Amino acid sequence: MTIRLYDTSARQIRDFIPLTPGCVSIYLCGATVQAAPHIGHIRSGLNFDILRRWLDHRGYEVTFIRNVTDIDDKIIRKGAEQNRPWWSIGYENERAFDDGYRALGCLPPTYEPRATGHITEMIEMMRGLIERGHAYEAHGNVYFDVRSLPGYLSLSNQDLDDLRQPSEEGETGKRDPRDFAMWKAAKPGEPSWETPWGRGRPGWHLECSAMAHKYLGREFDIHGGGIDLIFPHHENEIAQAHGFGDAFARYWVHNAWVTMSGEKMSKSLGNSVLVSEMVKQWRPIVLRYYLGTPHYRSMIEYSEEALREAESAFARIEGFVQRVVELAGGPVEPAAEVPPSFAEAMDDDLGVPQALAVVHNAVRQGNSALAADDKETAVARLAEVRAMLGVLGLDPLDEHWAGEGGDRSEDLHGVVDSLVRLVLDQREAARGRKDWATADAIRDQLNQSGLAIEDSPQGPRWSLGRR
Secondary structure: OOOEEEEOOOOEEEEOOOOOOOEEEEEEEEEEOOOOOEHHHHHHHHHHHHHHHHHHHOOOEEEEEEEEEOOOHHHHHHHHHOOOOHHHHHHHHHHHHHHHHHHOOOOOOOEOOEHHHHHHHHHHHHHHHHHOOOEEEEOOEEEEOHHHOOOOOOOOOOOHHHOOOOOOOOOOOOOOOOOEEEEEEOOOOOOOEOOOOOOEEEOOOHHHHHHHHHHHOOEEEEEEEEHHHHHHHHHHHHHHHHHHOOOEEEEEEEEOOEEEOOEEOOOOOOOOOEHHHHHHHOOHHHHHHHHHOOOOOOOEEOOHHHHHHHHHHHHHHHHHHHHHHHHHOOOOOOOOOOOHHHHHHHHEOOOHHHHHHHHHHHHHHHHHHHHOOOHHHHHHHHHHHHHHHHHHOOOOOOOOOOOHHHOOHHHHHHHHHHHHHHHHHHHHHHHHOOOHHHHHHHHHHHHHOOEEEEEEOOEEEEEEOOO
């Protein structure tokens, strides 16, 4: 079956036909490093990691570019607020993103260019756009003339006459208030670079058009990012690239958000959940399962209950894997091919939920084989399961997860959590039948074991207490 993907620009699922047979080129809008990542940030990288792995499995040679925006208004503002160099803010948070991607098992990109390393390419693109009549300079700023390019806003399906895009501070000399800044004139105390139009710094949108051109050429296969980037960022990338003469992306693939109480997870809303904190509370492989197994175009509503469900679901898979490994006397190699039903689901717009159902079905069959002392069938099912989990980046026997660095504390946390929750379920059952003596006794036993129990509206929680 041909791989099919939902193309935002076409607003439908299309057969994926790469520009070059056997090769796939992907540009993913990566981190803007003004702050450490929350799980909403990492979801995008995770979704495209699964897409990349599936393309790899299908035999494609994948070139995967994920950029770093290391200069923008927020980074400069945070540097000023903290009395630190702007670049130190960016570098610190870039490392935090790298740590988050690595913790959740994302493969490194082929190249990961920084915006500040490509000023020359941006200047060349601006010069070309000015020569072609699509851009103009005013007071040291360089703007894109949105009315000069037919088809502007076709990705987001908006009407230019209805568009409201007010000017930001310092953006003076616009011919039309909807024109967007590609280059911002230097302000006192801000970083700047020399150009033919005076010193200044990049606007947000120019960097990606320039870097995609440098690393992937005038036309490439897939451009990805979160749905919040469709407008204005991706719309303006298209305008710059097309105005410069590039065909640019053939397919546009966008992932949905992680939400809390129905709102997009955002630092500005104060409802973000940092990856660095989450991996202290949950095993990273469980976080990957939680964030990576819903369909990439569906919203994920964050809750601890949903994470606990993900943990339990993955524990069933992991338990089967461990039992067969013990029975076989060692690791079982993954099958060369995944089951046809799994492949069919993945080919159909990266249908991970349907593919995961195939995994769980194979686990059930394998457990039945174990119960019947059918070693051959159990081993065969495990080989299939490992092949499927490998595509999803969730194989617990992969060296990334199997005691990376020799530290088993995260694994032990998951084991302890499962055991404690069994006891807490017994306590809840006792409370439900008003057997307060048994409920209190269970709590006292847990406290004596060094665990602190907190009763919350979402249910009981545990943490390590003081003995």
